[in-house]
Amino acid sequence: MGGGRWFGEKVVWPVEVGGLGIRKIRLFNQALLGKWLWRFGNEVTHLWRQVIASKYGEASGGWCTRVVRGTHGCGMWKNIRKGVESFFGHVLYAAGEGFRIRFWYDPWSSPTALKDLYPAMFAITMDKSAMISDMVDYAPNGGGRSWNLRFRRAFQDWETGIFYDFFAHISSKLPRGGDDTMIWQLNRSGVFDVRSFYFSLLAAQSVSFPWKSIWCVKVPKRVAFFLWTAARGGILTIDNLVKKDLPLVNWCCLCRCEEETVDHLLIHCKYAHTLWSEVLRLFGVQWVMPKNVVSLLSAWWNWLGSHTSNVWNMVPACLMWLIWKEHNARTFEETERLVDCVKSLLLRTLFEWSRIWGFTHCHSLFNFLNSVSLSF
Numbered sequence: 001m002g003g004g005r006w007f008g009e010k011v012v013w014p015v016e017v018g019g020l021g022i023r024k025i026r027l028f029n030q031a032l033l034g035k036w037l038w039r040f041g042n043e044v045t046h047l048w049r050q051v052i053a054s055k056y057g058e059a060s061g062g063w064c065t066r067v068v069r070g071t072h073g074c075g076m077w078k079n080i081r082k083g084v085e086s087f088f089g090h091v092l093y094a095a096g097e098g099f100r101i102r103f104w105y106d107p108w109s110s111p112t113a114l115k116d117l118y119p120a121m122f123a124i125t126m127d128k129s130a131m132i133s134d135m136v137d138y139a140p141n142g143g144g145r146s147w148n149l150r151f152r153r154a155f156q157d158w159e160t161g162i163f164y165d166f167f168a169h170i171s172s173k174l175p176r177g178g179d180d181t182m183i184w185q186l187n188r189s190g191v192f193d194v195r196s197f198y199f200s201l202l203a204a205q206s207v208s209f210p211w212k213s214i215w216c217v218k219v220p221k222r223v224a225f226f227l228w229t230a231a232r233g234g235i236l237t238i239d240n241l242v243k244k245d246l247p248l249v250n251w252c253c254l255c256r257c258e259e260e261t262v263d264h265l266l267i268h269c270k271y272a273h274t275l276w277s278e279v280l281r282l283f284g285v286q287w288v289m290p291k292n293v294v295s296l297l298s299a300w301w302n303w304l305g306s307h308t309s310n311v312w313n314m315v316p317a318c319l320m321w322l323i324w325k326e327h328n329a330r331t332f333e334e335t336e337r338l339v340d341c342v343k344s345l346l347l348r349t350l351f352e353w354s355r356i357w358g359f360t361h362c363h364s365l366f367n368f369l370n371s372v373s374l375s376f
């Protein structure tokens with residue numbers, strides 16, 4: 001059997017997604033150290049935490065220490081502190097009194113910080129780095145709380161929609177009292193666990209930009225450029241056109257039942273799915289479709305082993321290119337082809353490209369398809 005496919009990166013994935021469950025020691029160690037970041041943020045009154053905090057100083061809100069500089073002291077905390085960025089990327093804050101949470105900068109009302117969710121509001125706020133507690137008014141005699149936000153100027157007509165949206169978003173999120181806490185977003189309990197952190201570190205490492213699947217695949221250059229643009233989310237699907245303020249109804253032109261995004265069009269659309277299934281059936285491979293184009297390209301590359309993947313590696317470029325051509329024909333020329341027609345075009349194109357690059361010696365499509373199915 002093509003043993004190569006089981007070696008290399010894939011063995012560190014959990015068994016349920018096709019790996020052998022062997023842990024990467026460095027990442028696992030980082031995940032273990034995450035436990036200490038979690039405890040530092042939450043165990044405010046504990047002695048060990050106070051010792052560390054007085055030695056290195058606290059960063060805003062006291063969720064972590066400042067950056068550890070110099071070589072003095074024990075290297076242990078320095079090591080733990082290194083994992084801060086990936087750790088806090090999965091933390092959401094729950095506002096008690098809001099003394100420790102920055103209103104605009106910290107993610108608390110949603111996984112995205114308010115400054116990124118409402119940049120127009122952020123641009124004209126008076127108190128960019130204020131804590132949530134600074135933004136709350138308390139009615140006398142234990143009455144209710146309300147938001148007290150100050151802006152540098154009155155709103156323009158065109159801003160009122162954003163303004164209402166913003167206030168609708170925060171109106172139900174007034175701090176309720178008690179301690180501010182962290183919520184771990186990678187599991188349902190909201191409490192940090194090493195396992196979920198480890199797998200997120202692993203996923204982040206595996207999905208680096210898949211340049212080999214784009215530039216080392218033998219396909220026409222214009223197709224490689226298209227694939228590169230698609231991987232960067234830059235092809236002009238309707239969602240991207242809407243972002244450029246074009247007033248369009250977002251409706252996928254292939255399946256006509258869901259919104260058109262790059263990942264929908266090229267991977268998840270029913271139309272695309274039929275083509276992917278056909279190819280996987282041809283190669284006799286079981287495959288769970290990843291969420292987006294980048295993950296797909298990363299996982300696809302050399303999946304059958306580095307010596308037997310020549311034709312296989314062409315598939316994403318070829319299939320996505322044909323979908324894109326069909327998309328453009330429907331959008332600009334108002335012609336459309338049934339999926340079966342594109343399916344046979346896909347197989348013919350794979351055959352032609354394989355002949356050009358010398359990956360097959362077969363003279364007929366029929367023999368080529370047989371040779372592909374039989375070799376795995």
Ligand SMILES: [Zn+2]
Pocket residue numbers: 252253254255256257258264265268269270271
């Ligand atoms: Zn669709």
